[in-house]
Amino acid sequence: MRGCRKMADTAPSENFDYIIVGAGSAGCVVAARLSEDPNVNVLLLEAGGKDDHVYLKMPVAFLKAVPDPRFNWPYMTEPEPHLNNRQMPLPRGKVMGGSSSINGMFAMRGHHRDYDQWAQMGARGWSYSEVLPYFKKLENSWRGEGPYHGADGPMQVRPIESPLLHHEPLMEAAEGAGFHTSDDLAGRKQDGFARGEMTVDDRGRRVSASTAYLNPAKGRRNLEIRSGVLVRKMAFEGKRCVGVEIDTPDGPRVIRARREVVISGGTYNSPHLLMLSGIGPAEHLREMGVEVLHDSPGVGQNLQEHANVSMEWFAKSPVTFLNQLRWDKLAVNAVKWALFGKGSLALQLNSCNVVIKTRENLDRPDIQFMANPIRFDAETWFPFLKPGQEHVFWAGLVALHPDSRGWVRLKSKDPQDVASVTLNLMAEESDLATMRAAIRAARKIYNTAPQSKLIGEERMPGINVDSDAELDAFIRETCYVAMHPTSTCAMGMGERSVVDPELKVIGVEGLRIADCSVMPTVPGGNTGLPAVMVGEKCADLIKGQSLPAAEEAASQAA
Template identity: 55%
Template sequence: MDEFDYIVVGAGSAGCVVASRLSEDPGASVLLLEAGGSDKRLDIAMPLAFLKTISDPKLSWGDMGEPEPHLNGRRIWIPRGKVLGGSSSINGMFYMRGHPNDFDTWAQMGARGWSYDDVLPYFRQMEDSWRGENAYHGVGGPLRVEPIQTGHLLHEPLRQATLAAGYPATDDINGADAEGPARGEVTIDKRGRRASAAAAYIRPALGRKNLDVRLKAMARRILFDGNRAVGIEYSVDGETRQVRARREVILSGGVYNSPQLLMLSGVGPAAHLSEMGISVKADVPGVGRNISEHPCCMMEFAAAKPVTFVNELRLDRATRHFFQWLLFGTGKFATQLNSCNVILRTDPALAQPDIQLMSNPVTFGARLWMPPFRPRPDHKLACGVVVLNQRSRGWMTLRSTDPNDRPAITLNIMDDPWDMQTMIRGIREARRIYRTAPQAALTGTELMPGDQVQSDDEMEDWVRQVVEIGQHAVGSCTMGTGPDAVVDPALRVKGVTGLRVIDASVMPTVPGANTNATVIMIGEKGADLVKAEA
C-alpha cells in the first residue's frame, strides 16, 4: 500500500493550496486526489468562456437539489467544479473577500483565530495584486488579481447612477471601504488566462518529487485505525485502491463532498448513519447541516440603445476577439462581463451591506450570431440581485452508501422571512438605480420581473418562481466550539484524530461576497495550522 505523510482529498480552491503549501517542505510527501480530470482546456483558460464551463457536465458535479419547501417545490441546479482546480476552474473568477464584520462574526461564534485581523495577512500573502502592496493587498503571491477591463461594459453610467442614488463611493471593495459601486476584480493572470487555484498553486509545484497528483480518483471512504484517520480508499477506472497517511488526512472536497465522505466513513449524525446502515465512528450532529447559500434573482431590462455586449458576439467579431486572446492574451474575451460590482446597505441601521448587484451588459442566454444563419439577440441589460449574509440554513443527507450517488441537498432558500424582505428591498433599489441618470438613458423596458410586479406580495411570488443561487454554499462542516460544530478552530474533526477539513464547508456563515477568495485564504491558513502540528 502506498504511504504519504499527508493525503489531501479534493483539488479545488482549498485543496490545491494545501497540497502546494505542505509540499514546500521537501521532507513531507503529499498525495492530492481529485475525482475530476485535467484542466488543460482552452475554454477553462479563456476568461469569457466561463459562460460555457460552468454548465459543462464534463467539468461539474451538476447536482440538482431536492424540492425546495419555500420555492413551490422547485429544484435548484447546483454546479460545482469536478476538475483539477475545482470550482476555481469553472467559476466567474470574481475576487471578493467580504466585509470585515463577516470574519469578526466567525470569531464571535467560536472560530477563534479567524477574525478579520487574523485572516487579512493570509489574503495579502496569497495575492499578486494589480494595486501593489498596501495595508490591504499583497504582491508576489501565487494568485494574480486584475481589475475587470470595463471600458466596453457600460461601467461608468452605472457607477455614477449608484452614487447619485445616495450610496457611498469606493475604489476598493476589498479594502477600507467595502461598500459602494466599483470595478470588479478577477483572478486572471498577466497573460490573460484564468488564474485558477490549479494554475496558481499546483502547476508551479508539479516538479516537486514529494507531490503526487492523481486525477479521476474518486474517494470512497476514510480508513481508520481505532479513532485515528490513517488513509483513504479511492477508485480509479473501476479499481478500488487504498493509500495510507503517516501524519494526516485532509478533506478539501468542498461543501457537499466533504460531509458526504465523512458520513460514508461513519462520522456524522448517529441517527442518520444508523438509518443508512453505517457503523458510527463518531457522532457529530453538525455534519451536513448549517448550509448557507446566497439567493440570487436575475432582473432584465431592454437596452434603450444598441450598445450592449451582444455586438461583440457577432461571429466575425467574436472570432477576432478569440484570436486576440489566444495570441496576445488581450481583448474582450480576456476579461469578465461584469459592468459594475455594487455592494449596498439598503437599511442604514444595518452593521454591514446586505445586497450585491451584479450588473452585466448582456444576458447569460446570449449566444454567437451571424445573419442570415442566426439572428442577432435582443440588446438587454442584466442585473443579479444577491442577498448577502442571508439567514436561512439548509442541510444534506446521504441517498445511499454508494459514494457515486450524489447526496440529497436541501438549501432551504427563503426559509427565513428576513431573506425575502431583503431581496425585495434589493430589487426595488436596483430599479431605482437603473432609472437614475446617467444609467437611465441606457435602460429601456423592465422585462423581469416587469413593471406589472409592484406590491410586496407580487414581488414575493416572482422571487419564489425564479430565485436561484450565487453558487457560494458554505457551512456543512462548520468550525467553532459549540455542539453543532464539526471542526475546531484548527480545522480538526471532532471525535477523531488525524483528520481535518479545509475548504468552504468550515465557514460558520457565508461572507457577503463571492467565496472563492475566502476559500483560498482558508487553504493558506489551514496549511499553516497543519504545519504547526507537524
C-alpha cells in the same frame, strides 16, 4: 474487528505523510504549501480530470464551463420546499482546480465584520485581523503591496476594465441613487459601488488554484498528484484516520497517511465523505446502513448559499456586449485572445460591483448587484442567417447574509451516489424581505441618470410586479444560486461544531477539513478567494505556524 474498521485492501499499502482529498480551491493550496517542505511527501487526489480545456482558460468562456457536465459533479437540489418545489442544478467543479476552474473569477473577500463574527462565534484565530495576512499572502494584486493587498502571491488579481462594459454610468449613478462609491472593496471602505476585480493573468488566462499553486509545484519530487481518483471514505484504526479508501479497477484499496488526511471536497462532498466514513448524525447514518464511528450532529447541517434573482432592462440602443457575439467579431477576438491574451474574450463581463445596505441600521452590506451589460441568455448571432437578440442589461441580485439554513444528507451508502442537498432557500421571511428590498433598490439605481439614459422598459420582472406578494411570487419562481455554498462542516457552532478552529475534525484524530464547509457563516461576497485563504491558513496550522495579525489595518476598515 468493529473498533478497528477493517481495511478493504489486502495488498501492501502506499504511504504518504499527508493525503489531501480534492484538488479544489483550498486543496491545491494545502498540497502546494505542505510540499514546500522537502522532508515530507504529499499525495493530492482529485476525482475529476485535467483543467486544460479552452473553456477553463478563456475568461468569458466560464459561461460555457459552468453548466458543462464534463467539468461538474452531477449535483441537483431536492425539490426546494419554499421555491415551489423547483429543483436547481448546483455547479461544482469536478476538475483540477475544482470550482476555481469553472467559476466567474470574481475576486472578493467579503466584509471585515464577516470574519469578526466568526471569531465571536468561537472560531478563534479567524477574525478579520487574523485572516487579512492570508488574503495578502495569496494575492498578486494590480494595486501592489499595501496594508490590504499583497504583490507576491500566486493568485493574480486585475481590474475589470473595458469601454464595452459601461462602468462609468453606474458609478456616476451611485450618489443620485443615495449611495456612495469605493475605490477598493477590500480596503478601508468595504461597501459601495466599485470596479470589479478578477483572477485573470496578464496573458488573459483564468487564474485558478490549480494554475496558481499546483503548476509551479508539479516538479517537486515529494508531491504526487493523481486525477480521476474517487475516494470512497476515510480509513480508520479506532478513532484515528490512517488514510483513504479509493476506487480502483481491482476494487477498493487503501492509501495510508503517516501524519494527516485533509479533506478538501467542498461544501457538499466533504460532509458526504464524513458521513460515508461514519462521522455525522448518528440516527441518519444508521438509517443509511453506515456504521457510526462518531456521532457529530452538525455534519451536513447549517448549509448556506447566496440566493440570486435576475432583473433585466431593455436597452434604448444597441450598445450592450451582445455586439461582441456577432460571429465575425467573435472569431477575430478569439484569435486576439489566443495570440495576445487581449480583446473582449479576456474579460469578466461585469460593469460594476455594487455592494450596499438596504437599511441604514445594518452593520454591513446585505445585498450585492452583479451588473452586466448583456442579457443572461445571450447567443452568438449571424447577420441575415441568425439575427441578433434584443439588447438587454442584466443584474444578478445576491442576498449576502441569509437566515435560511439547508442540509446535506446521504442518498445511500454507495460512494458513487452524490449527496442529497436541500438548500431551503427563502425559508425565512427575512430573506424574502431582503430580496424585495434588493429589487426595489435596483430599480432606483437603474432609473437614476446617467444609467437611466441607457435603459428602457424593465423586462424582468416588469414594473407591474410591485407589491410584496407579487415580488415574493417572482422570487420563489425564479430564484437560483450564486454558487457560493458554505458551512456544512462548520467551526464555531458550539455542540454542532464539526471542526475546531485548527480545522481538526472533532471526535477523531489525524483528520482536518479545508474548504468553504468549515465557515460558520457565508462571507458577504464571492467565495473563491475566501476558499483559497482557508487553504493558506490550514497549511500553516498543520505546520504549527501563523502569520502575525494585521491589527492596524483591521482597525481602519469601515
